[in-house]
Amino acid sequence: MTEKLRKNTVPVEASVGMVLPHDITEIVKDRFKGRAFRKGHIIRAEDVEHLRRLGKEHIYVLELGPEEIHENEAALLMAEALAGPGVEYSEEVVEGKINLAASLDGLLKIDRESLYRFNLLGEVMCATLQDNTPVKRGEPVAGLRLIPLVAARRVVEEAVSIARSGPPVVRVAPLAKVRAGLVITGNEVYHGRIEDRFEGVLREKLAGLGSTVGPVRFAPDDAALIAEAIASCLAEGAELVVTSGGMSVDPDDVTRLGIALAGAESVVYGTPVLPGAMLLIGQIGSVPVLGVPACGMFHAITVLDLVLPRILIGERIGREQLAALGHGGLCRQCARCQYPVCGFGKS
Secondary structure, three states: HHHHHHHOEEEEEHHHOOOOOOOEEEEEEEOOOEEEOOOOOOOOOHHHHHHHHHOEEEEEOOOOOEEEEHHHHHHHHHHHEEEEEEOOOOOOOOOOOOEEOOOOOEEEOOOOOOOOHHHHOOOEEEOOOOOOOEEEEOEEEEEEHHHHHHHHHHHHHHHHHHHHHOOOOEEEEEEEOOOEEEEEHHHHHHOOOOOHHHHHHHHHHHOOOOOEEEEEEEEEEOOHHHHHHHHHHOOOOOOOEEEOOOOOOOOOOHHHHHHHHHOEEEEOOOOEEOOOOEEEEEOOOOEEEEEEOOHHHHHHOHHHHHHHHHHOOOOOOOOHHHHHOOOEOOOOOOOOOOOOOOOOOOO
């Protein structure tokens, strides 16, 4: 294909009156990167020097055969195949590229295997944000293009086939808006020896994900009373129960026992994530139960921020899902936290 394109070129000074077959990009360091000339532009005499400043000594003359495809058509076909629910894109192709964007607030889900097979083809590409990244409506989540200006149509057809062969390659899952019950544990808080800080932290995190807090219960370090507090939240219609504190190996930390007494099943305790190694996840009927360790009070971002959005899109988080968090599970404790624009939790 490259050899054919080289033969179909004309010197830039002889290109006046020709129609450009692709966008031409201009880059001015630290100031501008964008289209200097759009595909379809009719070259004028006054454009020749500008094109030369952009390093263009020759202009392509494209005559596509029936087995060939132009980058713009390819980008549109691939965007339609790659974009799943919760993803949108403009049909205007810019410099051969199309960006996919979130059409709603939610959690980005990437079919990594299909994306890998798509990119193995070589002449096509799709770059995405990482799987399980929280995103906002309008935020770019992927970019794609045909790498050469022109390619064999069969390559693009194969790329489209791969993208459609399984679950959507790029989708944004909406977060359920739940009414959560909070159970704040610990003798020191229950008896008023210290002021509780957990409730405010949990309210803020839930609100940031579109959920609300319903019943709030306080319980001492007594497994039976913790179980009663959880049962009380469930009786008031809590769709998620979050307990705070009492998750370590200290003999007074009995929150885990209280969660078990309340009837939790499918319980997994411990994660390869710091901060948050002592997180507990379980289920009482259809209601998820989270036991959040004390690190949730002291660190802006913990394992809770990694698992809570996934729970709110309906995922069941078990030992296998938690084990996968070890790669990328160490928070760097940056002085200025920019999560999720960082590597934390990006396994």
